[in-house]
Amino acid sequence: MQRIVRMSDPSGLHVTDLRFAYPGDSFRLHVPGLKLAAGQALALAGPSGAGKSTLVRLLTGLLTPNAGQVRLGSAQIDTLNREQCRAFRLQHIGLVFQDFALLDYLSVTENILLPHQFKGSAGALTRKKAQELAERLQIDRYLDKRVSQLSQGERQRVAVARALVHEPRFIFADEPTASLDPSRGRIVVDLLLEDARQRGACLVMVTHDPNLLPLFDQTVRMEDLLNA
Amino acid sequence: MSAAFQLAARYVLRHRLQSVLLAGALGLVFALPFCLRVLIDHAQRELRARAAATPQIIGARGSALDLMMTALYFKRENLTPLPFGTLAELRQNPSAAAIPLHVRFQAQQAPIVGTELDYFAFRGLRLAAGKQITRLGDCVVGANLAKQRGLQPGGHVFSTPELAFDMAGVYPLKMRVNGVLAPNGTPDDDAVFVDLKTSWLIEGRSHGHDDLKKDESVVLKQEEHNIVGNAAVRMFNEVTDANIASFHFHGDIAAYPVSAVIVLPQDAKAEALLAGQFARSKDRQLIRPRDEMESLLAQLVRLEGFAASALLLTATAALLVTALVFALSFRLRQREFQTLEDVGVSRRSLLTVKVLEIVFVGFAAVVLGLLLLMLASFAAPHLLRWAL
Numbered sequence: 001m002q003r004i005v006r007m008s009d010p011s012g013l014h015v016t017d018l019r020f021a022y023p024g025d026s027f028r029l030h031v032p033g034l035k036l037a038a039g040q041a042l043a044l045a046g047p048s049g050a051g052k053s054t055l056v057r058l059l060t061g062l063l064t065p066n067a068g069q070v071r072l073g074s075a076q077i078d079t080l081n082r083e084q085c086r087a088f089r090l091q092h093i094g095l096v097f098q099d100f101a102l103l104d105y106l107s108v109t110e111n112i113l114l115p116h117q118f119k120g121s122a123g124a125l126t127r128k129k130a131q132e133l134a135e136r137l138q139i140d141r142y143l144d145k146r147v148s149q150l151s152q153g154e155r156q157r158v159a160v161a162r163a164l165v166h167e168p169r170f171i172f173a174d175e176p177t178a179s180l181d182p183s184r185g186r187i188v189v190d191l192l193l194e195d196a197r198q199r200g201a202c203l204v205m206v207t208h209d210p211n212l213l214p215l216f217d218q219t220v221r222m223e224d225l226l227n228a
Numbered sequence: 229m230s231a232a233f234q235l236a237a238r239y240v241l242r243h244r245l246q247s248v249l250l251a252g253a254l255g256l257v258f259a260l261p262f263c264l265r266v267l268i269d270h271a272q273r274e275l276r277a278r279a280a281a282t283p284q285i286i287g288a289r290g291s292a293l294d295l296m297m298t299a300l301y302f303k304r305e306n307l308t309p310l311p312f313g314t315l316a317e318l319r320q321n322p323s324a325a326a327i328p329l330h331v332r333f334q335a336q337q338a339p340i341v342g343t344e345l346d347y348f349a350f351r352g353l354r355l356a357a358g359k360q361i362t363r364l365g366d367c368v369v370g371a372n373l374a375k376q377r378g379l380q381p382g383g384h385v386f387s388t389p390e391l392a393f394d395m396a397g398v399y400p401l402k403m404r405v406n407g408v409l410a411p412n413g414t415p416d417d418d419a420v421f422v423d424l425k426t427s428w429l430i431e432g433r434s435h436g437h438d439d440l441k442k443d444e445s446v447v448l449k450q451e452e453h454n455i456v457g458n459a460a461v462r463m464f465n466e467v468t469d470a471n472i473a474s475f476h477f478h479g480d481i482a483a484y485p486v487s488a489v490i491v492l493p494q495d496a497k498a499e500a501l502l503a504g505q506f507a508r509s510k511d512r513q514l515i516r517p518r519d520e521m522e523s524l525l526a527q528l529v530r531l532e533g534f535a536a537s538a539l540l541l542t543a544t545a546a547l548l549v550t551a552l553v554f555a556l557s558f559r560l561r562q563r564e565f566q567t568l569e570d571v572g573v574s575r576r577s578l579l580t581v582k583v584l585e586i587v588f589v590g591f592a593a594v595v596l597g598l599l600l601l602m603l604a605s606f607a608a609p610h611l612l613r614w615a616l
Contacts, residue, residue: 062570083574090572101567105242106235117231118573146242162571 011073012037013059013170013202018068020058029054031068031225036218038169041193041203043213046222052206053098055222056172059204060093061085072170072202090119094163096173098206100155102162104148108139111147112161119166126165133161136191138184152179160188164195171196173205177212189215232577236584250553251589255596257546261539262597263604268532270608271615272525278414279521281351284491284502284514286314286326292515293524299488300517301415301616302331302339309485310512312424316482318489323498328486330427335385335403338373340420342427342486348409350492353416357381358407364429364475365467367403367422371411372613379405384466385420387430401430402466413609415616428484429467429475436464436475554586 015034021027029051036042044052057063059070061077062085070077075088089095102111110117112130134140137157139150147155156179163171173192177185189205189212196203205216213219240247278300287295287310294305309330318326327350330342345360347353358381361368369379379385383405403422411417428434440447440455448458464471477484491514493499506514558565565578 086569086572086574088572089570093572095570097567097570101563101570103235103564103567105239110238114231114568115571117234118568118571118577120231 012040013042013204014069014071015059016069016071018058018065018070020054020063020065027051027054029058029225031055034220036202036204038202039197039200040217041196041205041215043216043219044204044206044222045208045210045213045219050222051225052222053174055225056174056204056206060089060095060170060172090115091166092169094166094168094171096156096159096163096171096176098174098178100159102147102155102158104146107144107146108134108150108158109143111158112165114162115166129167130161130165133164133191137161137188153181153184156180157184157188160192164192167199167201169199169201171201171203171205173203175206175208177207177209185209185212230580232580233584236581236588239581240585240588247589247592250550251592252596254546254550254589254593255600257539257543258593259597259600259604261536261543262601264532264535264539266601266604267608267611268528270605271528271612274609274612275521275525276518279517282490282517283493283499284516285488286310286318286491286506286512286514287488289509289511289513292513292520295488295513295515296517296520297616298331299329299490302341302419303616304331304334304339307487309487310489311482312484312486313482314512315486315489318491321498321502323494324502325492327490327492328424329488329490330424330485331487332485333390333427333430334388335420336388338369338418338420340367340387340422340427340430342422342424344424347421347490350490351412351414351416353412354410355407356410358405361406361421361423361426363467364423364426364434364472365401365403366406366426367420368407368409369405369421370409370417370419372417373420374405374408379408381405381407399463399465401426404467415613418613424486425477426467428477431485433479433484434475434477436467436471438462439474554582558582 013034013036015031017033018029018031020029034042044055046052054063058065059072059077061070061080065078068078072088072092075092077085077088080088103114106114109127109130112134113126116126131140131143134143137160139154139157139161142150142154147158150158156176160173160176163173171192176188176192180188192203192205193215195201207213279296282300285295285299287299288308290308291305294303294307297303298305298307312328315326315328318324325346327344327346328342329347331339333340341347348360355368356371358368367385369385373379377385385403385405387401387403389400403420403426409416409421422430425434437457438446438461440457440461446457446460446462448456450456464474467475491502493502503514503516506512568578568581569575
């Protein structure tokens with residue numbers, strides 16, 4: 001049974017003096033301060049290797065910072081142990097990984113509902129929500145197919161649906177449009193922004209596409225955070 | 229159904245070929261010692277029952293085991309034959325009955341057993357169809373043999389020559405099937421039974437041919453009390469009502485061969501006296517099949533011990549290999565488990581997924597093992613018959 005971390009103030013993302021370096025590497029990341037209110041969207045922009053994915057991993061508890069604080073709502077991520085972090089992610093975070101991180105032997109529906117299955121809440125309502133998301137993302141034709149039978153773009157959209165289906169308070173998407181053509185990419189970004197704003201969730205999205213930046217409330221350029 | 233159960237079941241089902249192969253290998257390795265036990269138990273039961281039903285056997289001195297296998301299972305073990313006169317000698321003893329067996333020839337792999345009608349009463353063999361042996365050249369066949377070859381009363385069976393290219397050898401005899409025996413689950417089900425004289429006829433000690441007195445063209449020379457035929461004399465390879473009178477034996481019948489004699493003593497005293505009498509004989513031996521079978525089975529049990537040790541080692545190796553297969557599989561799937569961790573699945577749930585996958589394969593292995601065991605139980609009688 002997952003331990004549920006209760007949030008008394010699920011209202012935003014706060015980063016204070018965050019520092020991180022990989023052991024034996026000259027790479028240094030420093031985020032002096034970062035705030036994102038509920039319902040707002042933040043774009044992380046910067047060249048490859050600038051640490052965008054590393055920052056997302058730090059914000060979601062997948063990496064532990066060397067110093068500083070990361071607060072998601074009232075939960076201070078950097079002080080939670082691994083199991084507490086996992087339980088928090090399962091409950092409150094929706095993650096779109098750069099490599100999609102789908103299970104090839106499961107169908108599209110099973111992949112989308114995976115977080116719900118482990119939360120023990122995959123009921124009819126959730127299935128309806130999954131169906132709606134699949135329709136919005138134009139993958140509803142493939143719901144019973146195995147993800148190994150899908151194209152890269154279709155797999156990416158399945159990963160987006162999985163991140164949103166449990167209505168998380170925090171959405172982190174690592175280049176969710178990388179494998180998509182511009183029109184489909186725009187559909188995905190619109191869906192992420194709309195979902196976050198409607199539900200009052202925080203959205204942090206990594207992107208290379210400068211055309212998308214005006215759609216976000218804030219933009220952080222990674223060059224400004226490196227080796228500071 | 230828990231998410232871990234569902235995920236583990238999905239993985240095993242989606243990789244069903246690998247899972248079934250692994251489960252099959254495991255099931256086979258763990259079922260083999262039990263299958264061996266089932267087969268040996270069945271063999272011991274059957275061998276003991278056949279031996280216990282046969283009090284004593286007399287044969288020429290030589291291998292006691294060969295004598296027993298010839299008399300009980302009709303194996304052609306190249307025994308030195310006993311002279312038929314031995315039977316007459318035994319029959320002078322009023323406290324024991326004697327049944328001769330002559331097992332030398334075959335009818336296409338089925339043993340031809342020359343005996344007397346007492347044998348059928350002794351073994352409790354009943355006719356399922358037709359009649360008993362009524363004259364020279366008749367036979368009755370065992371239930372399995374009749375079924376396999378579609379034999380019925382009125383049909384025919386040919387004896388098989390010992391040497392196919394020996395032109396001077398014994399010709400095949402066409403025997404009339406007079407009856408079919410009811411099945412009794414013993415080697416009797418697979419044999420062709422003939423009268424002792426018919427077995428000598430197959431051996432060439434008796435023959436039937438054209439009447440030389442009626443046709444001078446086939447006479448080579450005429451002596452005072454003897455007519456010698458030439459090569460044109462027609463030899464009969466089938467006994468019929470028309471030619472049966474022409475069949476005759478040459479030489480002293482008391483010297484004709486029998487493979488073994490089953491002895492049925494009236495009581496323990498008679499049994500002991502017979503054993504003592506033959507213990508002193510230089511050219512004949514009397515064996516108690518029960519004792520011979522026990523010493524054979526003791527060897528078998530020793531062999532089973534070796535086989536069980538080897539199988540135990542194999543099972544241990546298989547267990548280690550299976551553990552390695554799972555360990556490697558989980559290692560190869562590290563990215564998948566990392567994904568689940570990243571999504572937020574607890575370590576405990578991940579461990580449950582892994583354990584359940586092993587349990588599913590283990591369960592399939594047990595089911596396959598039980599199927600194998602059932603198969604072994606079903607096949608045991610057939611395997612024993614084939615082995616003997």
